[in-house]
Every structure is written in C-alpha cells, then in structure tokens.
Amino acid sequence: MPLFGSKKWNDGLEKTRTGFFARIINTLTGSEIDDDLYNDLEEQLILADVGPECSIRLVDALRDTVREKGLRTGEQALAALRELVRQEMEPEAGMDLSGRPAVILVIGVNGVGKTTSIAKLANLYSRDRKVLLAAGDTFRAAAGEQLEHWAQRANVPLVKAGDGADPAAVIFDAVQSAAARGYDIVIADTAGRLHNKKGLMDELGKIARSVKKAAPGASLEVLLVLDAITGQNALSQAQEFCRAAGATGVILTKLDGTPKGGCAVAVRQKLGLPIRFAGVGEGIDDLLPFSAADFAAALLPGREGTP
Numbered sequence: 001m002p003l004f005g006s007k008k009w010n011d012g013l014e015k016t017r018t019g020f021f022a023r024i025i026n027t028l029t030g031s032e033i034d035d036d037l038y039n040d041l042e043e044q045l046i047l048a049d050v051g052p053e054c055s056i057r058l059v060d061a062l063r064d065t066v067r068e069k070g071l072r073t074g075e076q077a078l079a080a081l082r083e084l085v086r087q088e089m090e091p092e093a094g095m096d097l098s099g100r101p102a103v104i105l106v107i108g109v110n111g112v113g114k115t116t117s118i119a120k121l122a123n124l125y126s127r128d129r130k131v132l133l134a135a136g137d138t139f140r141a142a143a144g145e146q147l148e149h150w151a152q153r154a155n156v157p158l159v160k161a162g163d164g165a166d167p168a169a170v171i172f173d174a175v176q177s178a179a180a181r182g183y184d185i186v187i188a189d190t191a192g193r194l195h196n197k198k199g200l201m202d203e204l205g206k207i208a209r210s211v212k213k214a215a216p217g218a219s220l221e222v223l224l225v226l227d228a229i230t231g232q233n234a235l236s237q238a239q240e241f242c243r244a245a246g247a248t249g250v251i252l253t254k255l256d257g258t259p260k261g262g263c264a265v266a267v268r269q270k271l272g273l274p275i276r277f278a279g280v281g282e283g284i285d286d287l288l289p290f291s292a293a294d295f296a297a298a299l300l301p302g303r304e305g306t307p
Helices: 006-012 020-029 035-047 052-069 074-089 114-125 143-154 167-181 197-214 231-245 263-271 292-299
Strands: 102-107 131-134 185-189 219-227 249-253 275-279 287-289
Touching: 006 287, 006 292, 020 035, 020 074, 035 052, 052 074, 052 263, 074 263, 074 292, 102 114, 102 167, 102 197, 114 131, 114 143, 114 185, 114 249, 114 275, 114 287, 131 143, 131 167, 167 185, 167 197, 197 219, 197 231, 219 231, 219 275, 231 263, 249 263, 263 275
Parallel strands: 102 185, 102 219, 131 185, 219 249, 249 275
Antiparallel strands: 275 287
16 A cells, blocks of 8 residues: 655644754754754753653764764754654554454544544545444444444445444454455444443453454454644553553554644654554545654755755
C-alpha cells in the first residue's frame, strides 16, 4: 500500500513546524555550535513536548554526531538532528496483516478520535482489500450507531449487536464471517471506558481468544489511539492502558492541531511502541500511514523550507 507523499505531512505538521519547532530550527541555523546551543536546544525540545529524557538523549546524540563528523554549520547540525529524529521514530518492523483475516483491535479512552480513526483506517485499507468493521464497543450508548454512520461513509460492511452485548461475541461473529466470506481485514472497535485495569485485561484477553477461536489463521494487532493535543499529559494514562491491553502500536490523532508535535517522539520513547498512523486533519483521507522519514523532514525542514 503506497504512502501519501510528503506534502501531506508538510501540510499536516504546519502548526508544529511554525510553532515550537520553528524556534528549534532558528536556534540551530542561527547560532554557533557550542555548549550554549546544546543547552538552548535541550530546553526547546522539552518545551515542544519531546520530554526530558528523550530531549537529553537527542541532544547528547547530536553532540556526538557533530564531534565525530566534524560538523561546523547550523544547517549541518539541523540535518543531523533530523536524521536522529528519523532513527528515533523508525519502527523495527511493519504491522502483521498476514492473517486470514488480519484483525486490528482499536483501543483508547473516549474522546481521542477512536471511532473516526476506525473509519479512516477502513477507508484507507478498503482501496485494495476487503474490509469488515466490528462494533465491539457495546458499553457506550449509541457507539454502534456512530460506527455504522462511518462505515457507510467508508462504504464497508459492519457487524454489530445491541447495547450491552458481549464484545468478544460480536468480534467473534465478525471474524468468523470475514473468514467465511473472504474478507482480508477486520477492524474492531472496543470500549473506551472500563471500570478498572483488571476489567480491561480480562475483556481484551477474552477478545483476543475469540479471534483465534473464530479463525485460527487470523493475525492480531492492537492499536492504541492517543490525542496529540493532550501530549505529555496523556502518557502516564497511556502507559497503564498499554500494560493492561497489550497494545502493539499507536494511532496518534490531531497531530495537525498542536504546535507541540514533539509529543510524537515522546510517545515512541515512553511507550516503546511504534506509531503506525497519524491523523493530520478531519477528512476521511487524513489518516497517514506513519513514515519516520516524512515526519522528520516535515518537522525539521531546511532553511529553504523543503525537507
């Protein structure tokens, strides 16, 4: 599946690039490479929501690169930082969609853009694959109706049951139906609010088992949806969510809405999970498969404004 071009990333990260990261770019390109520069850069990365630990590590790595390669200009230091961010964000491997069907569970608290992300995923994958949605959030009133609306917009079928139905049973039916009817991918919603972490673990474990029972050849990815605007404030909660739910990757929504796009770097470092998709707008086409190279180039372009 082809990635969107870098223009989509440039447009999506405009608020970030012209906000806190504009100061970072100006600091690097307008200063001598010395200890004051490194101190200023570290402070500005922290202000841009990269987080203290990751900011210190990036600046230390930049210092080493400058020394080892004999870099002398701010533009060279900027290019080096861009490459370090790319390396920081690069996933070790792609998503496992090899199953028959491939199942994607989408998890996250309410209000982060979970349902719209599911619709955007469906729209993205349905271009070249057969996609089925499953309304596994039976806890929140009208969640199924909301997902049905988005399924119609994305022109994909939906399996749902009434409020209060067993989520594992709904997803079992969807996966079994997909396997029987030759669908490639099942994208399943899950409840955004659960009473406690034990409940979360129990329900997600039950759902995972139901996937394998419904189709032994199915593969499973669990994507955690996070809101980029909340930045560092969401990370402690996200860490608990990840531990409970066994997430394998992240969908970072509303990245176009924050001047502090460094939160993407903090998410990768703190959660230890790859960012798989980034939301850069409200349109159904505005969910981008994550590209570390496009992200770094859009975040830290050269002085001329082109990555």
